[in-house]
Amino acid sequence: MGQNSSQGARMTSPVCVIVVGAGCRGENYSNFATSHPERMKVVGVADPRKFARTKIQRQHKIADENIFDDWHSVSEREKFADAVVICTPDCLHKEPAVAFAKKGYHILLEKPMATTAVDCTAIVEACIQNGVMLSVGHVLRYDPVIVKIKELLDAGVIGDVIHIQHLEPVGFYHFAHSFVRGNWRNEAESSFALLSKSCHDIDLIHHWAGARRCLKVSSFGSVSHFKKENKPTGAAGRCLDCPVEKHCPYSACKIYLDRVKRGHTGWPVSVICPSSFPDIESVTEALKTGPYGRCVYECDNDVCTNQVVNMEFEGGLTAAFSMVAFTEEICKRKTTVYGSKGELSYDGDQICVFDFLTQKSTKHTAHSKVPGQFVNSGHGSADYHLTDAFISAVANNDPSLIRSGPEETLLSHLLVFEAERSRLENRVVYCGSTSQE
Numbered sequence: 001m002g003q004n005s006s007q008g009a010r011m012t013s014p015v016c017v018i019v020v021g022a023g024c025r026g027e028n029y030s031n032f033a034t035s036h037p038e039r040m041k042v043v044g045v046a047d048p049r050k051f052a053r054t055k056i057q058r059q060h061k062i063a064d065e066n067i068f069d070d071w072h073s074v075s076e077r078e079k080f081a082d083a084v085v086i087c088t089p090d091c092l093h094k095e096p097a098v099a100f101a102k103k104g105y106h107i108l109l110e111k112p113m114a115t116t117a118v119d120c121t122a123i124v125e126a127c128i129q130n131g132v133m134l135s136v137g138h139v140l141r142y143d144p145v146i147v148k149i150k151e152l153l154d155a156g157v158i159g160d161v162i163h164i165q166h167l168e169p170v171g172f173y174h175f176a177h178s179f180v181r182g183n184w185r186n187e188a189e190s191s192f193a194l195l196s197k198s199c200h201d202i203d204l205i206h207h208w209a210g211a212r213r214c215l216k217v218s219s220f221g222s223v224s225h226f227k228k229e230n231k232p233t234g235a236a237g238r239c240l241d242c243p244v245e246k247h248c249p250y251s252a253c254k255i256y257l258d259r260v261k262r263g264h265t266g267w268p269v270s271v272i273c274p275s276s277f278p279d280i281e282s283v284t285e286a287l288k289t290g291p292y293g294r295c296v297y298e299c300d301n302d303v304c305t306n307q308v309v310n311m312e313f314e315g316g317l318t319a320a321f322s323m324v325a326f327t328e329e330i331c332k333r334k335t336t337v338y339g340s341k342g343e344l345s346y347d348g349d350q351i352c353v354f355d356f357l358t359q360k361s362t363k364h365t366a367h368s369k370v371p372g373q374f375v376n377s378g379h380g381s382a383d384y385h386l387t388d389a390f391i392s393a394v395a396n397n398d399p400s401l402i403r404s405g406p407e408e409t410l411l412s413h414l415l416v417f418e419a420e421r422s423r424l425e426n427r428v429v430y431c432g433s434t435s436q437e
Contacts, residue, residue: 015394016080018044018105020071020096021087022052023274024267025110025137029085032387033060040391043081046071051275075099082106083394089183090191094119097134101126106133108390112199113409115191117417124406135390138203138404138412140333142385144366146204147403149335149344149351152364153208157353158339164208164319167334168201169327175305176250177268179325180226181292185301193303194219194423195416198323201333202419203404203412205311205319208337212313214415216430219423221307225326231297238293240284250296252287309419 014037019026022045033040044066047053057067068074071088075096083106086096094114097107107127113120113136127134140146153161170179178184184196194202206214236242239252248254257280260269265278272292273282287293305325312318332348343354351364368381386403393401415431422429 014039014041015082015391016041016043018042018046018066018074018081018084019056019087020046020074020084020100021089021110022047022049022056023087024271026085026087027056027059028383029087029108029387030056030060032384032391035384036391039395040387044068044074046074049274071096071099075103079103079105083108083390086110090196091115091189094123097123098126101130101132101134104130104132106135106390106394108135108137108387110137111139112191112195112416113413115195117414120410120413124410127406133390133393133399133402134406134409135386135393135402136404136406136409137386138200138409139382139386140200140204141207141382141403142389143382144368144385145346145349145351146382148364148366149337149346150208152344152351152353153337153339154210157342157355158337158344159341160315161208161210161317161337161339163317163338164205165336165338166201166205166319166321168198168321168323169329169332169334170197170323170325171330172249172326172328173255174268174330175325176226176296177255177271177292179303179305180250180296180299180301181252181294182271185299185303187302190303192420193305193323194221194307194309194420195413196303198307198321199413199416201321201323202309202416203409204335205321206408206412206415209313209317209319212315212317214311214313214418214431216428217309217311217415217419217422218428219307219309219419221304221323221423223302224305226296226299226301226305228297231295235295235297237295237298238287239295240287240293242295248296252293256283256287256292304423307423309422311415311419 017040019030019042030042033042042060042062045053045056045062046068048069053067084100085108086093087110088096090112093109097109100107113123179193184190190196232244235244239245245251245253256269256272260278260280260283269278269283272286272290276282307323309321334348335346337344342356345352352361353364354361389401389403393399399405418429418431
């Protein structure tokens with residue numbers, strides 16, 4: 001194990017990590033150890049699915065005694081690593097996070113922190129009381145271009161920030177995969193869409209607002225299109241049996257089967273075969289019997305397909321966020337920040353700053369080379385940089401390297417809960433209050 005971080009010296013051996021939850025996110029973060037074995041070593045894994053935990057074990061040559069089908073078994077052992085990476089389902093974040101904080105493990109916790117404000121607060125309190133570092137998986141904060149936006153705003157290139165406009169285009173087949181058929185489709189089983197999908201974005205707005213506190217928020221949204229009444233005439237309950245499947249853009253045959261036939265076995269195909277490697281046979285069987293083969297108009301989905309959030313911060317700063325399922329782009333955010341001296345816009349690739357005085361535009365880019373396995377991780381290079389920062393923070397006993405630490409992350413999460421309260425109660429919510437002022 002690496003040198004105890006409480007001694008304050010830089011570790012000379014790798015930071016030892018236990019992966020709790022060996023799905024897509026857990027695997028992505030653990031890939032850092034493959035790229036930098038001198039800096040990170042995966043020494044344990046816990047997951048109820050044998051295929052998932054065995055895959056991680058083989059990738060990282062983990063000893064058999066450190067393979068667990070339940071995180072409780074890890075927490076009951078004497079501490080045998082420096083940190084844990086928690087990527088369990090959203091509703092199962094709080095209990096392991098608090099337990100591992102009490103054992104003295106530093107924690108990289110996938111977003112959202114938890115599914116209630118009370119549980120989020122409990123996690124933060126446990127980490128602070130036990131003196132462990134908490135890094136929440138707001139990976140976008142680590143995207144080099146997002147970092148550049150923050151640097152430009154803080155440098156005053158557009159003067160005082162007056163208004164922020166931010167769009168998250170989820171993507172038509174991504175939404176159908178994750179939020180109609182998939183794990184985040186139903187609030188009772190996961191959480192509401194603004195938390196599970198867009199806490200990234202509310203966090204970015206909060207981040208760009210700087211020290212200004214959000215005073216009030218309003219939000220509107222609903223479930224559109226993916227309803228039983230919109231099911232095409234003659235459509236079947238499953239895409240494999242459907243006579244009109246060829247005319248449906250949300251066909252599971254198109255999203256999964258056609259991809260694997262072309263040799264694509266990564267996301268989203270990999271998700272639908274949790275117990276085997278995805279091939280034509282296993283994907284076909286998954287579509288016959290599993291949730292991902294269902295007609296999108298016959299699912300138990302109840303999370304918003306489109307939502308807007310309006311915010312007013314101290315000093316008169318306003319912000320408007322939009323999330324929409326029905327887009328060509330997949331999570332390629334677009335942002336415009338309006339200032340007193342200029343305008344900053346970001347199209348998902350590069351930044352453009354227009355100066356009101358000179359009436360000239362300046363383009364800014366931020367390039368980043370990362371190991372190959374992180375290129376297609378779903379967040380550009382951000383997964384790599386988040387893991388890099390967390391491992392560096394633990395190795396150097398320096399929590400300042402974490403861009404989304406406990407207190408600030410809690411504030412942005414609380415803002416998400418306030419926004420959803422506004423939507424549900426159909427009113428403006430004054431942040432921090434329990435009733436309308």
